[in-house]
Amino acid sequence: MKIDIENLNLFYGDFQALKDVNMHVQPRKVTAFIGPSGCGKSTLIKTLNRMNDLIEGCRIEGKVEIDGVDIYRDIDLSTLRKNVGMVFQKPNPFPMSVYDNVAYGPRTHGLRKKSVLDGIVEGSLRAANIWDEVKDRLNKPALSLSGGQQQRLCIARSLAVQPRVLLMDEPTSALDPISTGKIEELIDELKSAYTIVIVTHNMQQATRISDFTGFFLLGELIEFGDTERIFSQPEDKRTENYITGRFG
Amino acid sequence: MTATANKNSLSLLEQSSAGKKKFRPSILLRYFSYAAVGITVFSLVSVVLFIAVRGASNISWHFLTGVNTHNAPTITEPIKNTLIIIGCSLLITVPIGVLCAVYLCEYAKRGNKIVKIIVLAAETLAGIPSIVYAIFGVVFFVYFLGWGESLRAGIATISIMILPLLIRSAEEAIKAVPDTYREASYGLGAGKLRTVFKIVIPAAMNGILAGIVLSIGRIVGESAALIFTAGTTLLRLDGGLSKEGATLAVAMYNFTNTFDKRDYAYSTGLVLLVIVLCLNILSAFIGRRMQGATDEN
Numbered sequence: 001m002k003i004d005i006e007n008l009n010l011f012y013g014d015f016q017a018l019k020d021v022n023m024h025v026q027p028r029k030v031t032a033f034i035g036p037s038g039c040g041k042s043t044l045i046k047t048l049n050r051m052n053d054l055i056e057g058c059r060i061e062g063k064v065e066i067d068g069v070d071i072y073r074d075i076d077l078s079t080l081r082k083n084v085g086m087v088f089q090k091p092n093p094f095p096m097s098v099y100d101n102v103a104y105g106p107r108t109h110g111l112r113k114k115s116v117l118d119g120i121v122e123g124s125l126r127a128a129n130i131w132d133e134v135k136d137r138l139n140k141p142a143l144s145l146s147g148g149q150q151q152r153l154c155i156a157r158s159l160a161v162q163p164r165v166l167l168m169d170e171p172t173s174a175l176d177p178i179s180t181g182k183i184e185e186l187i188d189e190l191k192s193a194y195t196i197v198i199v200t201h202n203m204q205q206a207t208r209i210s211d212f213t214g215f216f217l218l219g220e221l222i223e224f225g226d227t228e229r230i231f232s233q234p235e236d237k238r239t240e241n242y243i244t245g246r247f248g
Numbered sequence: 249m250t251a252t253a254n255k256n257s258l259s260l261l262e263q264s265s266a267g268k269k270k271f272r273p274s275i276l277l278r279y280f281s282y283a284a285v286g287i288t289v290f291s292l293v294s295v296v297l298f299i300a301v302r303g304a305s306n307i308s309w310h311f312l313t314g315v316n317t318h319n320a321p322t323i324t325e326p327i328k329n330t331l332i333i334i335g336c337s338l339l340i341t342v343p344i345g346v347l348c349a350v351y352l353c354e355y356a357k358r359g360n361k362i363v364k365i366i367v368l369a370a371e372t373l374a375g376i377p378s379i380v381y382a383i384f385g386v387v388f389f390v391y392f393l394g395w396g397e398s399l400r401a402g403i404a405t406i407s408i409m410i411l412p413l414l415i416r417s418a419e420e421a422i423k424a425v426p427d428t429y430r431e432a433s434y435g436l437g438a439g440k441l442r443t444v445f446k447i448v449i450p451a452a453m454n455g456i457l458a459g460i461v462l463s464i465g466r467i468v469g470e471s472a473a474l475i476f477t478a479g480t481t482l483l484r485l486d487g488g489l490s491k492e493g494a495t496l497a498v499a500m501y502n503f504t505n506t507f508d509k510r511d512y513a514y515s516t517g518l519v520l521l522v523i524v525l526c527l528n529i530l531s532a533f534i535g536r537r538m539q540g541a542t543d544e545n
Contacts, residue, residue: 095450108438
């Protein structure tokens with residue numbers, strides 16, 4: 001699924017958080033958003049599944065199309081979020097069992113049959129590389145897992161509703177290096193099936209896992225392109241200053 | 249060079265600890281807290297012992313389950329009335345209180361006027377003496393609606409009395425549920441209804457139960473609001489919820505007013521104590537089960 005963002009402006013009250021953003025995200029690739037804190041990268045990723053709708057006083061102009069469908073006009077919220085899954089900055093499993101966490105999404109969309117649910121839960125946990133670690137404790141509280149396991153469980157929970165796009169908002173910023181490595185491996189495996197957009201603070205991470213990179217500054221998309229090119233020959237001086245560590 | 253530096257810093261440390269020995273406020277604090285614990289334990293234990301010693305002698309199977317007579321009064325009916333009033337008023341107030349808290353936390357916009365009014369009203373009402381509720385109950389339920397002194401008038405008055413308490417505690421509990429749970433639920437395509445009932449309320453259940461326990465405590469301890477609305481009789485009467493009847497606390501008031509029956513008040517108090525203890529244990533148990541149902545099922 002490709003994502004087309006056209007002339008997107010976003011306001012929180014009087015504050016303009018995104019300024020005239022245009023971007024075309026390729027299907028089945030990993031696209032990374034980088035930039036200093038407060039540059040609008042998290043705000044942009046949240047417009048892609050309309051999480052910003054939850055924020056009072058948030059107003060959006062412009063157009064976001066996913067596979068040609070305008071997500072602010074032509075699709076209902078539940079269908080959009082079923083197709084565009086999200087993994088958050090801090091692992092946020094529900095205070096339920098591992099099984100119920102993964103089954104929550106499918107149940108939300110009306111699935112009740114135990115045998116089908118069992119299959120989806122196993123498939124999603126396998127796809128998130130956590131099945132072997134939790135298969136004997138599916139009925140244990142999800143909050144008893146380690147932080148890295150919780151985050152992979154959250155990824156499994158997102159995969160369980162069979163999304164086409166996976167949004168990740170700094171998914172490893174709360175994790176240790178080993179857990180981070182596992183998540184990065186997982187992202188590499190998942191991109192054959194999903195369009196992945198990831199926000200990251202970590203530029204090495206962007207170079208390791210992403211195919212395309214967008215650099216944001218003060219709500220503007222400064223530069224967008226092939227990750228290798230962005231990091232080796234940035235066109236904009238500001239991009240160069242940021243990736244060489246002169247600010248941010 | 250480093251060695252001398254270390255020596256210097258060590259001697260500095262010694263000096264400062266030697267200086268501290270002269271005055272240690274932390275030790276004072278420790279003794280004060282011991283004293284506070286001592287006073288608390290002593291007063292609680294002595295009250296319980298006092299009631300148990302004075303009350304135990306009158307407790308018999310007849311006192312708990314027999315028919316009330318003038319010479320051998322029983323608290324069969326007050327026990328039943330207490331449980332009926334607790335059960336019915338919770339059935340009325342818990343759904344209303346929780347849904348009201350859901351409105352306050354999940355639906356109302358920040359700075360909404362209705363929210364301010366509800367919160368202010370709840371805070372004020374939670375603090376006023378129960379005799380005020382009693383007067384309202386007498387005027388409205390007993391006379392205006394013509395219910396007379398009856399269990400239903402008592403239930404209605406008590407419900408109004410504990411509603412603010414329940415709203416406040418449910419609101420606090422729901423506010424404490426992390427927003428990340430809500431985000432995750434919405435992110436999976438769930439709507440508000442499902443998010444509230446499957447995620448937020450179960451996660452807030454312990455706090456809500458704590459509010460229910462507090463409410464039960466207020467109901468069993470209530471006398472003023474019930475004397476004038478539910479009556480004071482210990483007798484068995486017909487008529488379901490429209491008959492009058494005393495709760496245990498009102499029965500204690502009754503016994504205390506009768507010179508030769510005063511010891512029965514202690515016995516009733518002892519029974520009351522045991523009932524409250526059982527209800528607290530029960531609600532803790534339910535809390536664990538519910539937590540377990542969301543955690544482990």
